[in-house]
Amino acid sequence: MFSSFSSFYEKARNKEIVAGLTLISIAVVLNLVFGYFAMFFAFYLSFFKWDYIGEMQFVGLQNFEIVIRDLIRGLHGAPYLLVPFYTGLKNILLYTLIVVPIQTFLAIVLASFANQKIRGQQFFKVSYFLPATTSSVIVALIFIWLFMKNGYINYVLVHVIPGFEPVDWINNKDYLLFAIATVAIWGTSGHFMVSFLAAMQAIPREIYEAAMLDGAGPIRRFFFITIPMLRPMITYVVVMGLIGALQMFDLAWIMAGANGGPGGAGYTVALDIYNEAFTRIRPGVAAAKSWFLFAIIFTTTYLFQKKYGRAMR
Amino acid sequence: MKKVLAGGLLVFVLLLAVVAAGCIGGGGQTGTQTPATVTETKVKTETKVETQVQEKVFVRFAGWSAGETEMKNYEKMIKAFEEQNPNIGIKYEVITQMFHENILASYGAGVAPDVFYVDSAWAPIFIDKGALYPISDLADQSFIDQFYPFLLEPFMKDGKLYGLPKDWSMLALFYNKKLFEQAGLTRPPETWEELEEYAKIIADKTGKPGLAIYLGGFNRYVPVAVSNGAPKPWFEKPEDASWFDNPAVKETLTWYIDLYRKGKTERENQGLTPYVVQPSDVGAGWLGDAFGQQEVAMVISGNWMIPFLADQFPDFKYGEDWDIAPVPAGKEGRVTMVYTVILGINAKTEHPQEAWKFVEFLLGPEGQKELVVKGGQTLPSIKGFENDPDMWPQHKKTLSFKYDQMIVFLWGPKSGPLEGKFSDAMAAAMRGEMSVDEAIEVMKQVVQEELSS
Secondary structure, eight states: OHHHHHHHHHHOSOHHHHHHHHHHHHHHHHIIIIIIIHHHHHHHHTTEEOOSSSOOEEOTTHHHHHHHHHHHHHHTTOOGGGOHHHHHHHHHHHHHHHHHHHHHHHHHHHHHHHTSOOTTHHHHHHHHHHHHHSOHHHHHHHHHHHHSTTSHHHHHHHHHSTTOOOOOTTTOTTTHHHHHHHHHHHHHHHHHHHHHHHHHHTSOHHHHHHHHHTTOOHHHHIIIIIHHHTHHHHHHHHHHHHHHHHTOOHHHHHHTTTTTSGGGTTOOHHHHHHHHHHTSOOHHHHHHHHHHHHHHHHHHHHHHHHHHOSOOO | OHHHHHTTSTHHHHHHHHHHHHHHHHSSOOOOOOOOHHHHHHHHHHHHHHHHHTOOEEEEEEEOOSSHHHHHHHHHHHHHHHHHOTTEEEEEEEOOSSHHHHHHHHHHTTOOOSEEEEETTTHHHHHHTTOBOOGGGTSOHHHHTTBOHHHHGGGEETTEEOOEEEEEEEOEEEEEHHHHHHTTOOSOOOBHHHHHHHHHHHHHHHSSOSEEOOSSOHHHHHHHHHHTTOOOOOOSSGGGGGGGGSHHHHHHHHHHHHHHIIIIIIHHHTTSOOSEEOGGGGTOSSHHHHHHTTSOSEEEEOTTHHHHHHHHOTTSOBTTTEEEEOOOBBTTBOEEEEEEEEEEEBTTOSOHHHHHHHHHHHHSHHHHIIIIIITOSSBOSBTTOTTOTTSOHHHHHHHHOOOSEEEESOOSTTHHHHHHHHHHHHHHHHTTSSOHHHHHHHHHHHHHHHHOO
16 A cells, blocks of 8 residues: 555656645544534534434424523523533633633733743743643642642741631632632643743834833733733734633543532533433434534634734834 | 633543544545555455455444452453454453543444443433343343342333343442441441441540531431431422421431531531541541551442452451441341442444343353452352352341341432532531531432423
8 A cells, every 4th residue: 555655646746735735644634533523513413302322303492492491591590500501601601701711811921921031931831831732631630739728828928818717629619610710721831831922922023122222121021012012922822821711621521520520610511411311311412512612612702803803014 | 632621521422433433434544555456366366255254343432440450350360351252353442530421421422332331320211212232132031130130220121121230339438447446346337327426426435527528429318317217219200309308307317417417517517526527527539548548447338349448448457347237127127228230232233242242241150250259359140159259258248147138329310410519518518617507409300401392
């Protein structure tokens, strides 16, 4: 097979195209099968009732109706156990509102520190980026220890803030989501820092020099040169952050458990889709829910990009 | 990676489908060269008879694993089986997490294993959909008669039997003898009220909580309700939610939930040692861990705790340091919960006879002697081992307890999802997020919703 391909390659008129297509073919095939085919199959599945074993049964829009009813009942204040999708959606929106701005801001700050000519900055760059190279499951497991009632975070807080009472972060419904958000911010800021660092190094030095001649201090240079010049990168990071946050699964799965932990505080839409598909055995409803999630992600990122995504230069 | 998750996780099903297609498609045509044209004629005449007889059949067997020992024991048994049956090969696949979810997904993709574990709580889903091969069509009645009849009941439907249990466990009270002595207690508690009283005495006298329970855990609450006169829970249609209206159910549920609220929350507010805790309150992962670390004096747990204690806490000795007693009794008698797992045969298997041969080998007297009795993981599901010299004394003692009712973990066709939601509601009430009445209302609505349509 290999020899026949190489003779085909020798005879090919445009070698670059053949080589290029061959090199990307694996990625393209994987993307077609696991990306697009899965997506369209999920759409198809959302009109069916199925239990994996028997025949698929066409039910029209019934699966979507289940999701909408869930949302309406949630808005009327039903207990969280009865409205899993609403609970997951509410949590995930709050989580996104916390995580995305903070991680973006933190990434810019870290990047501008890393961009200074200070001795040993390479060390800081590496240590900021390290969380991004670690498995999120391991990170979550370690943070569970840190967040325990007699864990390290409480220990530090008790000594730093006078009169602080230790909080059971993971087992208290008021704090669980914030604990998860903290881990997410810790884990992703370093990753986005690298993006910002690359963008910062692409900013022409002359602009800074001109500003310095005009007497702009470091803070004004940061706000009036760095931030505006970073705008395309900020849009990119926010969009990626939005997608990641709205789909959050791994951290909630480990830190809160499949049922979302106390009071369902750590329940997310992705967890609900999983539960619907594999514990309640309603893959059709799960597919309908994933299309809802897709619609939410698509509209938010589309609107954001439309508003801020236009190139500056 | 995250994109894949958003696709609705159904990608997983597809992944299996692709793998399956690969397996099926790639099976036959790998050896394309034909160098043996000359010698072929010679060989053919000699081996023709043998190849027809020895066409090897492969049976895929999937299970989860309760630890390394279990896996090693199964591998040993598979080896022995393959030696006895040279024409059958066994492919052992261990799925460590989300076992039933995985099996269901593999059904969706058409690549389900031939033989696999099924927990009693999941059995109805498999049986109702026709996923399991009726064992009664394969096994002799005399083979089936060896098993404890109450273990078979959950796997019967329309006169057919769909699975034979590989082993079983039942709840018992584990108590720490040294802490009992320190508290001046001489015997294990007999009733539920006494259990709470003992827990309080132990906390006051030793400074360690008397009892550890799980927050939620509907299956741990059921023996309390039934022993106090509630009917056995069964949820098959939306109207079955009325089980929660039974006064015995309401009363015992309030007692069970208050156990934690009074024993932990209220006691701590008064500045006293809590007498009821959950494992994480004492820095333990589960009941067995809390008990083994001797952080609590009593837990109600199953036989799976015994090999764990023997393995993890060798200095904490059965008989000297701890002992087991029957689950406390209620007003109407003594009730315990039974947990069992069958070896199910895939209804769509291509080799039902071979699969059955393997199941018969594992579940028969010799197989259970090796796997269950000597291994000491759990209790053997066939009768006659009660006085076996190889039986661990702890398991022997559990078997000697007399109960008025033994309830197998199964509350109708949707036991698995219901158990999870009930437990969530109970946990919320125990944490004080909702009242007992609200929790009951939620559980009723859960029943109505899960079972309607």
